[in-house]
Amino acid sequence: MKLFLKYLKILLKSQLQYRTSFILLYLGQFFVPFSIFAGMYFMFQRFNNIAGWNFYEVMLCFGIIHISFSLSECFARGFDSFSNLIRTGNFDRILVRPRGTMIQVIGSRFEFTRIGRLLQSIIVLIWALTNISINFDLPKIIILILMIISGVFIFSGIFILAATLCFWTIQSLEIANILTHGGREMSQYPLGIYKKWVKNFFTFVVPFGCVNYYPLMYLLDKNNSNNILYIISPIFGILFIIPCLLVWRIGVGHYKSTGS
DSSP, X not given: OHHHHHXXXXXXXXXXXXXXXXXXXXXXXXXXXXXXXXXXXXXXXXXXXXXXXXXXXXXXXXXXXXXXXXXXXXXXXXXXXXXXXXXXXXXXXHHHSSSOHHHHHHTTOOOGGGHHHHHHHHXXXXXXXXXXXXXXXXXXXXXXXXXXXXXXXHHHXXXXXXXXXHHHHSSOXXXXXXXXXXXXXXXXXXXXXXXXXXXXXXXXXXXXXXHHTHHHHHHTTOTTOOOHHHHHHXXXXXXXXXXXXXXXXXXXXXXXXXXX
16 A cells, blocks of 8 residues: 555656646546536437436436546546557566566556546536435445446456456557447446346346446335345446456466566
């Protein structure tokens, strides 16, 4: 943890050397997602609900998934740009240092400007919660927090899997964006509005359903959703990180230097 905090301090200080650029990027990250939000708003002006989900319920889903994605982008960005370490041969240096590869890759890059997107998502989440009648008790508050944490772990796990591919491909593959940015776009809506095979894929393969569908149904008391599996589903999303870490270890074990 001490090393992680030191990485944070160093990279924050370096990014603040160009304050104007930092502020503009921060504002861009804050305002650009509003185009997505505006599109959803105008859609609900035309249609009162989507498959039984009203505007504020979808906004709750939107806020949760975008908070998770913003946190993951901010603190797991080192894996998203991991191909640069492979291509330049800098990963060889990481291997000979007396620290784990995971913490060094995480600490290689933080995107603090993503806090702008995070702030916007928090505003949307609070706005949604103030317009939805949810009888919050301690279990529901814990589940809401676990939903966000689960989303962070899922997105971070996908970044790790995409980075692991670079051990064999050298360059990052754009196909990974299907599950990162594409997963974010798809899971900002409740999975129940999609076809059954899509819902099953994003439940049992990439468990976004453990963030934005099953626990959300419990929070909103939809369809008698007091099933214990709905309640504990965010935990399954958090566990998604375990196979991702195992795949990472396999990739590190098979790594051969690029010779740069």
